[in-house]
Amino acid sequence: MRKYNSIVYRLTGMSFILLISTIGILLFLVNLQMDQHFSEYLQYNGAALTLPYSAHGTPEQHFMASVHHSLIWVGAAILTISLFISYLTARSITKPLCTLNEAAQTLKEGTYGKTVAITRQDEVGMLADTINAMSLQLHQNDQMRHHLFTNIAHELRTPLAIIQGNLEGMIDDVIPVNKTMLLSMEEEVLRVNRLVQDLRDLSLAEINELELHKEDTDINAMLSRAVNMLQPLIDEKNLSVQLDLLKNGCTAYIDKDRINQVLYNIISNAIRYIPEKSSICIVTDRVEKEKVPYISIRITDTGPGIAPEDIPYIFQYFYRGEKSRNRKSGGSGIGLALARQFVLSHGGTIAATSHPGKGTSFSILLPAGPA
Ligand SMILES: Nc1ncnc2c1ncn2[C@@H]1O[C@H](COP(=O)(O)OP(=O)(O)OP(=O)(O)O)[C@@H](O)[C@H]1O
Ligand SMILES: [Mg+2]
DSSP, X not given: OOOOOOHHHHHHHHHHHHHHHHHHHHHHHHHXXXXXHHHHHHTGGGSOOXXXXXXXXXXXXXXXXXXXXXXXXXHHHHHHHHHHHHHHHHHHHHHHHHHHHHHXXXXXXXXXXXXXXXXXXXXXXXXXXXXXXXXXXXXXXXXXXXXXXXXXXXXXXXXXXXXXXXXXXHHTTSSOOOHHHHHHHHHHHHHHXXXXXXXXXXXHHHTTOOOOOEEEEEHHHHHHHHHHHTHHHHHHTTOEEEEEOOSSOOEEEEEHHHHHHHHHHHHHHHXXXXXXXXXXXXXXXXXXXXXXEEEEEEEEEOSSOOOTTTGGGTTSTTOOOGGXXXXXTOOOSOHHHHHHHHHHHTTOEEEEEEETTTEEEEEEEEEBOOO
């Protein structure tokens, strides 16, 4: 292990060397000046002469010696006080640094979430704040990782348990082998496959490694196509969908497949979570943000809305509102997380606003193509 020396000794040692040299030089200069000017003052033999110290009479020598002693004592006193003060100052810096080092060691050992109570308003305080924030962030990440694994395991276990149960039943001749059974098992396999694919895309998008094949794309055409694809579900719930699309220049520079998935996830959420006979309104526009042109897409529904306390979490992996937890109507809770990551990968933004009882609105900004 590397050997560490305390800053206290280094700072105190440096102060000692500096002070002792300063006092030494001062004593030497004062002695020199005294010898010269005292002799001039005495006007030896009526002329202004410079004599060595030994050539003075006893009273003069006593005076000079007393001046020297005073200087030495004052120097020693200043040296002692200064050393004491530099030792205390250095200690006051290194003591909290030791506490911070212990906190960093705890983080290194994998214990997150602990904070140190250092309330200083200086650089040490700044370092303490950073280490505390780092510890809390690591704790949060650790918990999210834990939840993520639990959720993935849960989402995979359910369809796999269904497939396993059916296969065992078929092997034991308890369940008949027919097309209906095979189709329902295939549905579960597709569900697992989709989840695995989504998780893969999500993790690639998070580290900016999602491959995007961007081209100028007409957003209005994409929205109309998505609504057409979802028309059977819209009709099933007797919903009305209103498209208020920008007349010209609604081109965005995007990866068509990825953004299609974003639009599909948000519109199908609206269809899934709003009651029968409600309505959905889709508006497109061309806007400027910090002088950069964007295509804005707003998808608003008149459904039950999302509770304000849930809004910050809806874009997280596997987050589902309480009512969406049932397997028949709700999904895995990954649709919006995927939408957010895909939009961010394009350099866009996505946000949700909701008024419980009145409805929800999702706003997306995507980099615009030529007007
Ligand atoms: N338009 C909406 N109205 C009301 N609640 C919504 C709406 N859109 C999303 N939510 C809420 O946000 C949650 C997260 O949505 P998300 O699309 O990520 O997951 P999901 O729809 O439950 O599952 P998945 O999309 O993976 O099939 C939903 O479970 C639902 O509670
Ligand atoms: Mg969804």
